[in-house]
Amino acid sequence: MRAPAILFLLYWSLVGGVPSGSAADSCMTCHSAMEEGTKGPSTLIRNDVHIAHGLSCADCHGGDRSSDDPSIAMSKAKGFKGNPARTAIPKFCASCHASPDIMRKFAPSERVDQYQLYQTSIHGKRLAAGDANVATCIDCHSVHDIRAVKDALSPVHPLRVAETCSRCHSDKRKMAPYKIATDQFAEYRTSVHWEAMTKRGDLSAPSCASCHGNHGAKPPDVASVAAVCGTCHVLFQALYEKSVHKAVFSGEGGCVVCHQNHAIHKPSTAMLVGPNAVCSGCHEAGSVPARTAAQMAAWIDGLDRALRQSETVLARAEESGMEVSEAQVRLLDGRENLVKSRLALHAIDPGEMRTPIDAGMVIARETLDAGQAALREKNFRRWGLALSVLLIGIAILAIRFLIRRLEARP
């Protein structure tokens, strides 16, 4: 009696690695037993999020997974659908993913409008027009080893999504029929967004889908670029909306006129003045706007220099052992004003910039004074020390003299 029980437990422990939903799954049993190459997705699917949720092959492909007979298990009578045509894939996936009732069972917080959005996208529209080369669900999410978006190995995880898009969009051969540029990914990799994402590990930094949408993937209209950038850069957008540039740039691409679209680099005052100034693209040197830009650049650079000077002096004081932490904390407020002044620049109104610039300059002066006072105090301490040691030395000599006089007495 004990032996069969042990054998049963042994068998159970061996098949235990297969999720419960596929425990009695003839699809898995048969396909796993096939030779390499004909195994199909039976190995791949073990990492699939659907399997982890207890679903099995038959839940997508139909058929009867309880039958060991292939002719019954994969019979049309049992609802077997086989592989869907490429053009039918979005609808195939949507049979569950667009159903709130089904999705509520497995992932209640998951959206169910992906298919609807997909149909509005360039990909979806072209697919509907019969172009089977455009991206469908499986081109981005993979097939049979579909992982949750938050899984770092998923091709649509924030760290990997740009690379996934580039598999097609950087492929000149694939993009040739659509006359689309293929340098977006290369440009994006030089941007501050890519740096934030990959070097600083900031998963909230934008990648392709953040601006273009994911399922409703579509390039933003020229007129709506500012709105797209403004979803993150809210305050910049608000000031831009007030600026004289708003009326001029809205037909030109808004933010991208100065900052570009994919190769967005760290902004600096070199964008305002100098040989590479973006302003000079529209404003002639010596014109009022060019002079205003130069003035604003000078204010920003001046505040930056003043804050750096304070920083250096405070660092020197700190290295000398002086307690300057309060001034260092105050200096952070100064840095914040510098950021605010760069922000205010987008209103293209010098008056808007004066407030943070003036506040920042006051802080820079205060902290510089604090640093210089600390250095003066350090020197005062050194002189005080020298004088004290001298006085102590004199006292010691006086004691020595006293001892000699005392001991010289008979």
Next chain:
Amino acid sequence: MTEKTNLPATDLKNKTLDWLDERTGWRMVRDLMDHKVVPLHAGTAWYYFGGITLFLLGIQAITGILLLLYYRPSVAEAFDSVRFIMTRVEFGWLIRSIHSWSANLLILAAFVHMFSVVFTHAYRRPRELTWLSGIALLGLMLGFGFSGYLLPWNQISYFATKVGTDVAASVPIAGPGIARFLRGGEDVGAATLTRFFAFHVMILPLITFGLVGMHLLLVQKHGMSTPSGVSPSRLAHMKFFPNFFLRELAVWYGVLAVLGTLAAIFPWELGLKADPFASAPAGIRPEWYFLAQFYTLKLIPSHVWFFEGELLGLLGFGLLAAGWVALPFWATGRDGEQRSRLVAAAGVFLICYLATFTILGYLK
């Protein structure tokens, strides 16, 4: 003419002194001072270290009282009040830096004093109680160091106290109770700070005051110890007052110069305010005088045979400390013979151990 004018003044002075002596007996102290002598031999210089320790203790008391004028012992205010002392109070930085440096020099001087007593065998009969009171004072100084370290409530002191009280918690049976008593709860927090403040400024000073009095009284009663095997009557002597006292005064001035230099050139750091939710800073370690023991505990494997490594380490330290405290009792054989070589070997071993493990603790 001169005698005529001085006589009434001398008379008045003598009458006043007589009046005072009748009420205070101060002449007895003067007589004691007059008769107190210091033996002169190759090791006379070691006598200065007792005085240096006492001088530094005095500095601690004065600077500690001055710090108390501004220090506020609460989690919300402790750090800011120390920063206020360092940045806003006139010469506050000097007072705090001298207090911190002096604490370290005091423990160093106390260790030197203790080892000088060991190597000159000054612990032997009838000075057993002088030794015991001295060892107890060293323990109190370490207690001052441990409790005072937390008071600025900065990141390093917070985590060092956490580690220190964790070690106390691993003592068998009484450990968890000791740790709870020290912390005033399950973890280092507001209750620990107020408790450590009470230890530092009230409980420990009261005990120290009594013990220092007892120690000095015993030194006065037995006189200065002479090296073993040398009869005090065959040694030359120097009057304690004023001859030795003036020399000691010169040494104190020298120590004051060193203290001032350290405080002015290397002001004691304040660091960052303690944040119980932050992770422990890298390379956290206790003050140098606990470093040898800390590093030893780190080296012991987590399990040795059936014993927990830390427990075994604490047991070893306990036995070592007990043996060291009892030194005057095992240093003399039943036949009255001094085990001088054994004591010297034990002293050398302890110095080598403390020096090596302290240096390794810093380097690793």
